[in-house]
Amino acid sequence: MLSKSQARLFFFGGTIVTFVIFIGLSWHSLSVEVPKKTHEENLTEQVIRGKVIWEENNCMGCHSIMGEGAYYAPELTKVVERRGEGYMKAVLMSKTPWSPRGRKMVAYGFSEEKANDLVAFFTWIGNTDLNGFPPKPDYKSTINSK
Amino acid sequence: MRYKSQKLAYWFFALSMLLLTLQIIYGFIMAFAHLGYDGLHAITPFNTARAVHTNLLVVWLLSGFMGAAYYIIPEEAEHEMVSVKLGFVQLISLAVVGVIAIIGYHFNYWEGRKFLEIPRPLDYLVVVNVLTFLGLILATLYKGKKRTTTSLVLTMGLVFAALLYLPGMIWFDNQTMDSFFRWWVVHLWVEGVWELIMGGILAFLLIKITGVDREVIEKWLYVIVGLTFISGVLGTGHHYYYIGTPKYWLIIGGIFSAMEPLAFLGMALFAIAMYRKGEKKHPNKIALSWTLGTAIVSFVGAGLLGLAHTLPQVNMYTHGTLVTAMHGHLAFWGAYGMIVLAIISYTLPNMTGRKLYDSNTGVLAFWLSNIGMLGMTVAFGVAGVAQVYLERKMGLDFGDVQKEIQVHFLILIICATMFTTGIGLFIYEFIRYGLPTDEALESSN
Ligand code: HEM
Ligand code: HEM
Ligand SMILES: [Fe+2]
Numbered sequence: 001m002l003s004k005s006q007a008r009l010f011f012f013g014g015t016i017v018t019f020v021i022f023i024g025l026s027w028h029s030l031s032v033e034v035p036k037k038t039h040e041e042n043l044t045e046q047v048i049r050g051k052v053i054w055e056e057n058n059c060m061g062c063h064s065i066m067g068e069g070a071y072y073a074p075e076l077t078k079v080v081e082r083r084g085e086g087y088m089k090a091v092l093m094s095k096t097p098w099s100p101r102g103r104k105m106v107a108y109g110f111s112e113e114k115a116n117d118l119v120a121f122f123t124w125i126g127n128t129d130l131n132g133f134p135p136k137p138d139y140k141s142t143i144n145s146k
Numbered sequence: 147m148r149y150k151s152q153k154l155a156y157w158f159f160a161l162s163m164l165l166l167t168l169q170i171i172y173g174f175i176m177a178f179a180h181l182g183y184d185g186l187h188a189i190t191p192f193n194t195a196r197a198v199h200t201n202l203l204v205v206w207l208l209s210g211f212m213g214a215a216y217y218i219i220p221e222e223a224e225h226e227m228v229s230v231k232l233g234f235v236q237l238i239s240l241a242v243v244g245v246i247a248i249i250g251y252h253f254n255y256w257e258g259r260k261f262l263e264i265p266r267p268l269d270y271l272v273v274v275n276v277l278t279f280l281g282l283i284l285a286t287l288y289k290g291k292k293r294t295t296t297s298l299v300l301t302m303g304l305v306f307a308a309l310l311y312l313p314g315m316i317w318f319d320n321q322t323m324d325s326f327f328r329w330w331v332v333h334l335w336v337e338g339v340w341e342l343i344m345g346g347i348l349a350f351l352l353i354k355i356t357g358v359d360r361e362v363i364e365k366w367l368y369v370i371v372g373l374t375f376i377s378g379v380l381g382t383g384h385h386y387y388y389i390g391t392p393k394y395w396l397i398i399g400g401i402f403s404a405m406e407p408l409a410f411l412g413m414a415l416f417a418i419a420m421y422r423k424g425e426k427k428h429p430n431k432i433a434l435s436w437t438l439g440t441a442i443v444s445f446v447g448a449g450l451l452g453l454a455h456t457l458p459q460v461n462m463y464t465h466g467t468l469v470t471a472m473h474g475h476l477a478f479w480g481a482y483g484m485i486v487l488a489i490i491s492y493t494l495p496n497m498t499g500r501k502l503y504d505s506n507t508g509v510l511a512f513w514l515s516n517i518g519m520l521g522m523t524v525a526f527g528v529a530g531v532a533q534v535y536l537e538r539k540m541g542l543d544f545g546d547v548q549k550e551i552q553v554h555f556l557i558l559i560i561c562a563t564m565f566t567t568g569i570g571l572f573i574y575e576f577i578r579y580g581l582p583t584d585e586a587l588e589s590s591n
Contacts (some may be wrong), residue, residue, distance in 0.1 A: 002365065002369070004295075004361060007365045007368035010372040011369075011375070015372070018375060018380050019379055020378040021379055021380060022379045025380075025394070028392075029386070029391050029395070034320070034391060034392075037390045040320060054258060056257075058193045058258035059193070060193075061148055061150045061192065061193020061260075065386065067465035068260060068325060068466060069191070069260055071471055075466055075544070091250030102189075103548065104185075125321060128321075128322065131387060131391075131393055133387070133462060133465060135462050135463055135538055137541025138539050139539060
């Protein structure tokens with residue numbers, strides 16, 4: 001039967017081995033792959049300003065991005081592709097709560113400049129390589145033409 | 147209770163119960179908003195309610211863990227806490243930081259990063275608070291006569307949890323990096339170091355309640371926390387599938403995270419086996435229910451419902467849908483909510499000297515809250531699966547799908563009401579026990 005000291009060795013040994021592998025892979029991911037997959041060269045001042053606005057207002061408290069966030073409002077990774085710049089700016093600059101299907105968004109009433117920053121942020125996000133996420137609907141062609 | 151300073155735990159548990167109550171109120175606000183009643187939108191928009199709901203959750207659990215540590219460490223180390231006064235300072239500062247953060251969330255004062263919304267300046271206060279807490283615990287352990295495996299595992303969990311809070315405080319321009327390190331906090335907490343805290347508390351409870359030999363219990367504790375880290379550290383990869391990270395995480399995250407339920411299965415089998423083996427029949431049946439309950443429900447909520455969406459082929463479709471909310475509720479409840487209620491149920495009679503544990507109210511509280519939470523999980527699950535098929539498979543618009551699944555939030559609210567009734571009864575019992583007293587010293591453990 002397993003003794004207590006063997007059990008302890010299993011715990012400490014296992015932890016150290018997996019932790020070292022984890023750190024190694026994380027380092028490789030962040031230094032080599034992520035800059036390529038996210039097109040870090042396109043991370044302009046404007047995109048970063050957009051990210052700051054995204055965080056200051058906790059947009060992630062209703063929406064999700066890269067599949068992370070809340071489930072109250074639409075996933076926004078591909079929003080530029082789906083809605084286009086004009087629609088987005090109308091939503092962002094609206095002085096009354098935008099509520100296309102009865103569900104309200106906070107009326108931020110952003111300036112045109114801030115709205116542009118956010119559009120730049122979403123354009124950048126939309127171009128990152130997310131290994132195929134969000135999935136392309138299987139039945140889109142037969143049911144929904146838009 | 148064997149040491150006067152253990153009474154400190156009571157106040158952390160009381161804070162914990164207060165914050166749980168508030169958490170539930172904000173849960174209802176969100177559930178009603180999903181159902182189409184967003185009358186509070188102007189004062190408490192959804193994102194405010196959500197930040198409050200999830201942060202209160204984390205703080206009431208942490209307050210519960212801290213209370214557990216203040217009770218367990220003196221008893222295991224056989225030494226009074228080095229300073230009760232500092233313990234109270236720490237309690238009050240924890241409450242103050244929590245209140246400021248929650249008020250701030252109503253005035254757009256936050257950092258929009260899921261679960262880590264506490265703004266930077268307050269983060270530093272959290273750090274000071276946690277350092278005070280750890281200082282007290284470590285000093286007591288150092289001065290104590292004994293260093294048991296149970297107290298060591300519990301303390302290791304608390305120390306690592308504090309360390310892992312730090313990567314969440316770094317600013318990144320790149321959203322992918324931001325998210326990458328957010329998971330070092332969120333995932334490595336709930337699927338790593340918090341399991342050490344849970345395991346430590348569970349071992350303590352089993353030793354006390356079942357009377358099984360400490361050596362046996364602590365040996366299995368090592369095996370379980372070993373399984374936790376071996377699967378859970380590389381299992382972080384299940385959050386690195388679709389956020390701009392390389393493809394090898396699909397394989398590594400898939401394989402290792404699929405092994406994570408083993409640790410929870412271990413916890414469940416271990417608790418049941420020790421209960422069967424135990425000769426001592428502790429009269430506190432309610433504490434026993436919560437102790438076995440946490441081991442079993444965590445396996446269902448974290449283990450099975452986690453496994454349900456952890457493979458990359460499935461997660462591609464369920465990622466960021468109500469399926470995640472389904473799993474999040476039962477996992478947090480089973481593993482961490484219930485362990486806190488278990489240690490409270492066990493310690494209250496010992497701290498107050500009143501043995502009110504054979505009341506029907508306590509039994510009812512256990513069943514109503516658990517059945518209610520299971521019902522909520524089913525409601526979220528049905529809504530989530532429907533959402534996955536309609537939105538992700540068929541390509542219908544998000545808003546149209548939400549209209550289709552709205553009715554499930556009515557069921558959610560009904561089950562949540564049942565859950566809330568259970569929690570209400572638990573808190574009623576908590577209050578009925580009254581305040582802790584030194585007269586309770588040395589009464590049966
Ligand atoms: C007590 C332990 C656990 C708790 C409290 C918990 C809680 C949560 C929460 C709150 C989320 C949402 C996080 C976010 O989006 O920021 C989440 C996501 C997730 N959890 Fe767990 N979890 C636990 C254990 C597990 C286990 C053991 C597995 C796998 C077997 C698992 C698999 C997942 C997956 C795959 C996601 C990502 C969902 C998505 O892509 O949207 N979890 N968990
Ligand atoms: C009356 C009880 C409750 C109700 C009505 C409720 C409702 C909700 C709702 C509607 C959401 C937001 C989902 C979204 O983003 O659209 C949520 C999130 C969450 N709640 Fe609750 N909740 C309740 C109690 C609890 C309890 C007791 C726990 C933990 C033990 C909990 C843990 C969570 C977590 C972890 C999230 C975030 C989930 C995620 O991001 O995937 N809730 N809750
Ligand atoms: Fe995870």
